[in-house]
Amino acid sequence: MxxxxxxxxxxxxxxxxxxxxxxxxxxxxxxxxxxxxxxxxxxxxxxxxxxxxxxxxxxxxxxxxxxxxxxxxxxxxxxxxxxxxxxxxxxxxxxxxxxxxxxxxxxxxxxxxxxxxxxxxxxxxxxxxxxxxxxxxxxxxxAVEEWREWTPETSAHRIDHPRFGAVDAWNDVEHNPATGVVTYGTYYRIVADGRLLSSRSRIAFxxxxxxxxxxxxxxxxxxxxxxxxxxxxxxxxxxxxxxxxxxxxx
Known part of the structure; x- marks a missing residue:
């Protein structure tokens, strides 16, 4: 892990x-x-x-x-x-x-x-x-392949964060069919100053x-x-x- x-x-x-x-x-x-x-x-x-x-x-x-x-x-x-x-x-x-x-x-x-x-x-x-x-x-x-919903186009949304204010958020995703492991990115761009917070996560199915x-x-x-x-x-x-x-x- x-x-x-x-x-x-x-x-x-x-x-x-x-x-x-x-x-x-x-x-x-x-x-x-x-x-x-x-x-x-x-x-x-x-x-x-x-x-x-x-x-x-x-x-x-x-x-x-x-x-x-x-x-x-x-x-x-x-x-x-x-x-x-x-x-x-x-x-x-x-x-x-x-x-x-x-x-x-x-x-x-x-x-x-x-x-x-x-x-x-x-x-x-x-x-x-x-x-x-x-x-x-x-x-x-x-079997549902939910990771297909985690693309930048389908996941983009705006958050009203209590500390950061307006934040644009989205994901991207990669699926490894050999292992079944999905790697996805999480991105938060703070509108006020343009700062980008991001991570990459891996999960199994x-x-x-x-x-x-x-x-x-x-x-x-x-x-x-x-x-x-x-x-x-x-x-x-x-x-x-x-x-x-x-x-x-x-």
Missing amino acids: EQDRLYQDPDLADFYDVENVWSADQDCCRSLAEGCASVLDLGCGTGWLAAALAAEAERAVFGVDPAGAMLDIARARPGGDRVTWVRGDGRSVRLGRRFDLVVLTGHAFQVFLTPEDQLAALRTIAAHLAPTGRFIFDSRNP PPRPQLEALIGQAGLAVDTWLGDWTGAPWTPASRDHIPLGRLLRS
Whole structure:
């Protein structure tokens, strides 16, 4: 897993909450967290979901992310003081405790580029699940080829940023058919002074059979495959693979 300026650079990280709104994935995770005494948000980013889960009930919430700039935002947000924030790698972090629910949202699973890294992340989930706990994560369906929407022509938009003012934003993209890895650029040009902030990111698009095999190897079992965060069942045309499951019972 590579260091990504999109999340590590404080100026770029400051765009995350502006570009992303509360959506169905957070609603789904809040519903799953009902009755849970503990939740682990693995790849918590700016901590929006973790802080909300900690605020709405008396539960222990941990947020783990490798990006210090994202965690700085998480700690400063309202309710951030109720979450235990940990800077850590999803492949190797071990917190020494288990949770009723482990979530990995925002397609964060796709930063693990190889089957070996994906298996390591899944083993991290398994290592932190309580015997009756559940896990859920999302990964884009490669059959949909969503990366085709990330060209400069289709992605260009203007942002009204609270700190930078008007900002022109766009992406570009490259797909490696041999590896399935997509490399995309993120660009923000600040209108007031012309300054350009940019990053290049790499993500994987593992197919469902690969995910199924790795989930089993990690000691996990899937109860339901969802096709989106509203709860629709998975089909080959679904935009996402979303497994909802538990520890594999021997």
